[in-house]
Amino acid sequence: xxxxxxxLSWGVVEFRDxxxxxxQLGNTLNAxxxxxxxxxxxxxxxxxxxxxxxxxxxxxxxxxxxxxxxPPRTSYKVDANRPGSDVxxxxxxxxxxxxIAFRGIDNAYSDRVLARARRxxxxxxxxxxxxxxVLGGEVCPFYCSYSGYQDELVWGAAWLYKATLExxxxxxxxxxxxxxxxxxxxxxxxxxxNKYAGAQILLAQFAFEGVNGLQxxxxxxxxxxxxxxxxxxxxxxxxxYSPGGMPYYMINTNMQYVTSSSFxxxxxxxxxxxxxxxxxxxxxxxxxxxxxxxxxxxxxxxLGRNPRGLSYMVGFGRYPTRVHHRAASMPSMRTHPRxxxxxxxxxxxxxxxxxxxxxxxAIVGGPNQNDDFDDARQKIAQTEPALxxxxxxxxxxxxLAVGRRY
Numbered sequence: 001x002x003x004x005x006x007x008l009s010w011g012v013v014e015f016r017d018x019x020x021x022x023x024q025l026g027n028t029l030n031a032x033x034x035x036x037x038x039x040x041x042x043x044x045x046x047x048x049x050x051x052x053x054x055x056x057x058x059x060x061x062x063x064x065x066x067x068x069x070x071p072p073r074t075s076y077k078v079d080a081n082r083p084g085s086d087v088x089x090x091x092x093x094x095x096x097x098x099x100i101a102f103r104g105i106d107n108a109y110s111d112r113v114l115a116r117a118r119r120x121x122x123x124x125x126x127x128x129x130x131x132x133x134v135l136g137g138e139v140c141p142f143y144c145s146y147s148g149y150q151d152e153l154v155w156g157a158a159w160l161y162k163a164t165l166e167x168x169x170x171x172x173x174x175x176x177x178x179x180x181x182x183x184x185x186x187x188x189x190x191x192x193x194n195k196y197a198g199a200q201i202l203l204a205q206f207a208f209e210g211v212n213g214l215q216x217x218x219x220x221x222x223x224x225x226x227x228x229x230x231x232x233x234x235x236x237x238x239x240x241y242s243p244g245g246m247p248y249y250m251i252n253t254n255m256q257y258v259t260s261s262s263f264x265x266x267x268x269x270x271x272x273x274x275x276x277x278x279x280x281x282x283x284x285x286x287x288x289x290x291x292x293x294x295x296x297x298x299x300x301x302x303l304g305r306n307p308r309g310l311s312y313m314v315g316f317g318r319y320p321t322r323v324h325h326r327a328a329s330m331p332s333m334r335t336h337p338r339x340x341x342x343x344x345x346x347x348x349x350x351x352x353x354x355x356x357x358x359x360x361x362a363i364v365g366g367p368n369q370n371d372d373f374d375d376a377r378q379k380i381a382q383t384e385p386a387l388x389x390x391x392x393x394x395x396x397x398x399x400l401a402v403g404r405r406y
Contacts, residue, residue, distance in 0.1 A: 002087070002094040003192040004387035005035040006159070007263065009097035010202075011395025013162075014267050018398035028394060029101065036098045036113050039091055043116055047080040047123045051087045051131060056142045063345030065330050070342050076138050080123075084131025086145040088124035089152030090195070092117045096159035114163055121156045124149075147194040154182040155195035158202050173203065174213035183216030186223035188238040189249050190260040192388045197224040201264050201271075208275035225268055226281035228261050229294055234281035244307040244371040245297060252381045255312060255366035256389045258298050263392035265295035266399055273406035288406035296400055299393065302363060307371045314362045314385070320375045321354035324384035328359040329377060349377055363389045 009032055012019060019025040042050040058071040078084030095117035102110040132144040154173070161169035177183035182199060190197040200221040207218035227238040228247060240248045249257040269291035272278060278285040297305075304311040304318065311317035314328075323329070330340060330348045335356075340348075362385035367373040373382055 001035055001387060002039065002090040003195075004391040005032055005039070005094040006090065006097045006155075007260075007388070007391040008032050008035075008394060009094065009101040010198075010267075011263070011392070011398075012101035013097065014270060015395040015399045018402045018404060019395065022398045022401050024394070024398055029105065032098050032101055033109070036095060039095060040113065040116055043091065043120050044077075045079075046119055047127060048077060049079070049084065049088050049091060049120060049123065050075055050077045051084060052076040052135070052139060055138060062342035063326060063330075063349045064340055064342055065333070065345075066327055067333060068339050076135050078131050078134065080127045082134040083127040083129030084134065085124040085128045085149035086147075086152045087131045088120050089149065089156035090192075092121035092124060092156035093152070093159040093195075095120065096156070096163040099163050117156075117160060117163070121160055124156060125153060128153075143192075145193065147196075150180040151182075151185075151195040151199070154180050155199045158199040161206075162202060170211070170213065173217070177213075177216050183220060186220050186227065188224065188227040189257050190224070190264055191256055196220070197264060198260075200224060201268050204268070205271045208271055208277060221268065222279050222281075224264070225279050225286070225291065228265070229281065229286065229290075233286060233290060233294070234284065236282050240369060242367070242369050242371045244301065246301050246306065246367065246371065247298065248369040251368060253365035253384065253386060253389060254368075254381075255302065255363050256386065258302060258366070259363065259389055259391075259393040259396075262295040262298040262396050265291045265298075266396045269295070269406045292404075292406050295396060299396060299400060302366075302393070306367075308367070308373055310373060312364050312366050312373075314364065315358050315360040320364055320373070320383055322352070322375050322377050322383060323355055323359055323362065323364055324377045324380050325355070325359045325362065328355040328357045328362075331356050352376075359385060361390065363393065365389070 008028055012028055019028055053073050053075050055074055062071055095113040099110045099114035130145045130149050132139050157169050157172050185196050187194060187196045200217045203214045203217040204221040207214040226234045226236040229237060230241055231237040242248050247258055247261055248254055269288040273288040278287050302312050303316060311319045314323055330345060364385050365382045377383060
């Protein structure tokens with residue numbers, strides 16, 4: 001959830017005007033505040049952060065409406081003795097990014113979440129460790145920290161520097177660029193687990209503006225861009241594309257990588273345009289216009305311009321109707337007031353009927369590397385939506401909707 005909040009906030013930071021012009025700024029800020037209020041409550045002490053409610057293994061054994069969920073709500077935390085620099089670093093990033101999003105709109109709230117971001121980041125940095133090392137049985141295999149915690153420390157520090165412009169955070173990034181991997185790691189994916197590309201692109205803006213010590217991050221940002229562009233544009237492409245033109249990283253909820261790359265491409269296009277720069281991908285000078293065009297092609301694929309002619313955003317165009325979503329797949333309390341028990345709900349899970357409720361706007365996991373898609377609740381990797389899939393695309397959609405060109 002923290003990553004989703006960071007991305008919603010980043011969308012406001014970069015595309016505030018477009019969100020306002022499309023009438024979505026208020027909705028986006030309300031969604032952010034709902035989540036950051038939770039994060040404020042979850043960070044209960046200087047070295048204590050509650051990171052999960054519920055046992056995912058038990059939860060997956062029930063298919064119930066959320067109002068009737070029976071599994072115990074056991075809560076799990078990280079602290080000085082059981083550190084979680086990854087989850088704490090991301091929480092700090094979310095709060096710092098939100099502080100910028102609310103600046104000039106609710107300054108008191110902005111100051112509050114920024115102060116908490118500082119405290120949570122200090123905890124993440126002082127007590128280093130991977131949260132899935134201490135909570136492995138509770139968080140794995142669903143949300144293990146596969147990439148480690150170093151990327152989240154870079155990510156958290158990057159957002160705190162953007163939010164404060166304080167030299168202390170800049171020096172932290174400069175001193176730890178190599179040891180934490182921010183200036184030495186080139187990736188071809190950006191996700192809830194691996195934040196390197198996001199931090200590198202965020203910091204590249206300052207490098208373009210002449211801030212010393214951040215050129216290494218900018219170099220790695222260029223590397224990410226060149227690795228995700230199609231081979232027709234970049235010979236350094238390191239990402240498979242489907243025959244229909246979808247970037248393909250992995251079978252499990254692949255659309256998360258499509259929405260996140262579309263966000264980073266759009267954001268970097270904005271930065272390049274402002275700096276009047278290009279990206280050198282193997283001798284080819286790639287312009288901001290090329291990046292925004294690539295981002296738009298990815299968004300168009302999601303919305304139905306693909307071999308199946310299927311929109312992977314529920315409620316838009318011709319879309320999947322058997323989405324892997326408990327509330328959408330089961331009858332409402334109004335139409336079925338009797339409680340649906342834990343195992344009884346699987347009657348709806350295994351049904352081939354369309355969902356009785358529409359999870360409006362949710363983007364599902366999407367097709368495989370051959371553009372094939374199976375509209376079945378049992379195909380979790382393809383039909384399950386997630387906050388971290390949707391959150392990066394909100395700002396991008398607003399920017400494209402107002403016709404922005406770089």
